Amino acid sequence: MREKKSRDLVTNRKARHDYHIIETYEAGIVLAGTEVKSLREGKANLKDSFARVEKGELYLYNMHISPYEKGNIFNKDPLRPRKLLMHRREIDRLYGLVKEKGVTLVPLRVYLNERGLVKVELAVAKGKTLYDKREDIKRRDAEREMEKAFKEYNR
Structure with a gap:
């Protein structure tokens, strides 16, 4: 059986x-x-992008896709809102989750699925405080130190 791969x-x-x-969640995107x-050339940026439900449809904002060098008149605005494709039930569920205070929709990655279609991995996310970020850094550093000590011990 073939293993599913995405890039x-x-x-x-x-x-x-x-x-x-x-x-x-996984969503298709209109491009x-x-x-x-x-x-496909990797000339895009998700840094400040977010998704929003408007009039029962899902849109991705602030995703920057650089104009294609050989594209001339067919190039679109790099920061235009892009429609995301999901089932009605999923969009309604996301809308219910996002109505909660402090919850937002953030794209984690854009990838090609095994059939060559461009997909967006969307996350329902809650903002971290500065304290939470510091805790994560401390935890990662501690894990790194333990791994280092373990490797030295096993030599």
């Missing part, structure tokens, strides 16, 4: 640092042809 095009590394991830080509 990451863009990741939002800052999201896991700034938010507690509650749930993740123009030149945007797909630019994404």
Whole structure:
């Protein structure tokens, strides 16, 4: 049996640092042809992007996709809102979760699935406080020190 593979095009590394991830969802995204080509070259940025439910539809904002070099008149605005594709039930569920105070929709990564379609991994997330971020850094440092000590002990 073939193993399913996906290829990451863009990741939002800052999201896991700034938010507690509650749930993740997969969504399709509506793109123009030149945007797909630019994404395949890795020329996109998810840094300050977020998703929002408007009039029963899901949109992704502030995702920057650089214009395709060979795209001329077919290039779109790099920061335009992009529609995300999900089932109605999932969008309604997300809307219910996001109505809660302090909860937002953050894209974690944009990737190609095994069929070559561009997908977005969306997370329902709650913002971390400065204290939480410091705790995470301390925990990671402690784990790193334990690994280092363990390797030296086993030599």
